[in-house]
Structures are given as C-alpha cells and as structure tokens.
Amino acid sequence: MKFIIPVLLIIVLIITTLFYVENVKLKKLVIKQQEELEVSANYIKQLNKKIVEDRNLVSSSKTSEEKISALIDTYMEEQNKEINGDSGNVIQYDEQRRFIPDIEPVKGDFAISQWFSEKHPGLDFAAATGSEVVTVAAGEILSVYYDEHYGNVIMIDHFNEYATLYAHLAATFFESNNTVEKGETIGLVGNTGNSSAPHLHYEILLYGKNVDPANYIDIEK
Template sequence: MKKYLIIFLILFLLLIIIFSFKENRKLKLENLHFKQELESTDIYLKELGKQIQSLRKDEYEPLSKTDKMKKVLNDYLNEQKKKNEEKILKISKEELQEELIQYEKKIRFTPDLIPIKGEYAISQKYSEKHSALDFAAAMGTEVVSSAAGEILSVYEDKYFGKIIIIDHLNEYSSFYAHLAKTLVDPEICVEKGQTIGLVGSSGNSSAPHLHFEIMVNGENIDPATVLKNLPQ
C-alpha cells in the first residue's frame, strides 16, 4: 500500500512540476511580448516628441521680412477674393439690369461713330492749329450723328459755313461744319447714326468735306481717340 502511495505522490509532484514549467514559460513569453510593446511605445513617444518640438519651432520661430510680406499679401488677396465673391452673390437682378442700362446708355451717347455715311478720306488730321478731323467726301454725302443727343444749335457763319452742334447729354458734344445742307432743327433729339446733313463746301472751304470736332466739357480733343474703326 505504501508503495502505491509513494508512486502516486511522485506522479502528482511530476504533474505539478510540468504544470509549473508550462506556466513559467507562458509568463516569460508574456513578459517578453510586454517588453517589446513597451520598447515600441517608447520609440513612438520619442518620435512624437520630436515632431511636436518641430511644430512648435515652426510656429514660434520669427518669420523673415520677405516671408512676412508674402504672408500679408496672401492674406490680403484671400480677403479681397472672399469680399468679391460675397459681392457677386449679393448683386440682384435689378442691379444687373441697371448696369446693363447704364452700359447701353454709355454706348448710345458716346460719339464714337464715324460721321460719314459712305466713302471718305481723311484730308486733315487733328493738331494744335486744327482742332478737328476733316473727312473729304463727295458733295451731298450723308452726314450722320456720331452719337445720340439733342441738337444744340443749327446756324451758318462765314468761316465754317453751315453748322450743326449736338449735345450728347453727358460730357461730350460734337460739331459738324461746311455742310451743303442741314436736315435737323434745334432742340430736337437724334439717334446715333441718324442723318443730320449733307457734305458740302460752305464757308471758307476749297473742296467738299466735313469738318468734325469732339468736345469734352467744352474742350476740344482729338476725335481719333474716340472714333471707332477709323483708318490709320
């Protein structure tokens, strides 16, 4: 009986030793894994610390004068872009229609239409001594209003012959002289391109032509700076 008891105890002790060995090995493996995780975490934290220090350095490091100017300029441009976008969004349909009306009015009342209907040649250009453009054309060629406006005056004198002056209801006015015939009366309104007279040689003139002037607030300017499609 004692013999069996001793054998049983020996087997029991062996089982305990084997179990303890397995548990010990398991703990060692877990400790090794935990140690590896700690090392990885430590490396990650160190790298993260370096990145944070780098960000802080970039954030607080003083900018150079050039960088400051670039930053201010970029901020200003971005702000203006934002304001312009907001302004565009706020423009109403009525405002767009009003702008269109004003644009069409400007085109209608700006004396940029060549005042001869037909063939012509520039016989004399604008200069200090000659405040006009002279359009040589056949006798009786139609003279048209360079822009819409009101007939300010129709008269005749010895030098310019038969004359028409048009107020374009803005800063512009125009002057047509040496006409063979006038076809409008004072205080009537005319449209751009409307026939107002005929080319002639009245007054102090040696050949049929139109003497054409443009004034801005009463001061003569070179008509070539306003007229469109004028041959060079």
C-alpha cells in the first residue's frame, strides 16, 4: 500500500500529460485549420474582387465601344451634312474654287502700291522681301523666266480660261511643267527687274487678256 499513492500520482500525471499533449495537438490543428480558412477566405475575396473588376472591365469596354460608335455616327452625320449641302456645300465649293484665282497671292502683311489700269495690267503688292508668294489656284507651271522689266517671273496655267503671273520675285521654287496646289508657296517677294522697292507684281489673264485681280479678292480699293 506504501507505493499506491505515488503510483496513482504518476498515473494521474501521465494521464494529465497525455491530455495536455493531445490538447496542444488539437489546438495546433485548430490554428492550422483557421489559417487554412483564412487563406481560403482571402482567396475567395480575391476571386470576388477579380470578378467585380472583370465586370467593370466588360462594362467599361462596352461604354467605350458605345462612345466610339456614337462618335462615328456624329462624324457620318457631319459628312452627310457637308455632302448634302447643309453647311454650305463645303466640299463642292472648295472643289469648284480650286482652279479659280480667288485668294491673295502674298502671305502676311502687304499694301497695294499700284492698282490695275490701262497702263498697269496687274496689282502691286508691296511686302517685305522674302514674304511668301503663293499660287492663287491649282494648276501647272507654264514658265519660269527672267525678264529685264519683270525680273524673276512665274506663270501658271489653271487648266481653264485662267492663267496668273507673278513678277519681281527674289526666288522661285518650281520649274516648268510642275503642278501646284492652290495656296502652295511658289516663290518669295523680291525687287528683281525694273522695280524700285520690294513688291509682287501680280496679273490674272482671262483667255489671254489681263483682268483686274482686285475683282477676285476681298480687298478695299
């Protein structure tokens, strides 16, 4: 009987220890499972987030598609308007005017220093040397030459009844037979030939006869 109490104590101790160890094991398992749950929860959260993002992406791409098609519709409407003449026959107007000498032949500042008359078959545009001279209509360069009176000259045929002439040029940028578009720079204002100050002498020929260029552009006499 002497050993019974210690033996019992040892047995209790062992059982307690076993329980404790088991308890720790269980706790560890619970923690592990909780961690796994958390990981799963995070994964699900991320999945949800991705689904929402994808949805937004889909809906936003839809929006931009709609925007684009709306833009195309607007563009087409504008095009139709222009073709149908709602905004003043823009395209047809430009096409008709392409070969008509109805724009100013000098870019930038100028002053008319001599008007058209019986003695003077053109308009003189006084401007700084080097100012750009542009062709007033589309056409083909008929000739580029030097004349004692007119200095450096360019003549342009506009494929219709019109031809134009540009004189006293400091420089010429084209040769005969080159084609030019309306408004294209063909040379520079100069003081070549019989000229006392830099200016462009500009002529319009209708069926080979000089006409007053002032009637073709919007300038006050």
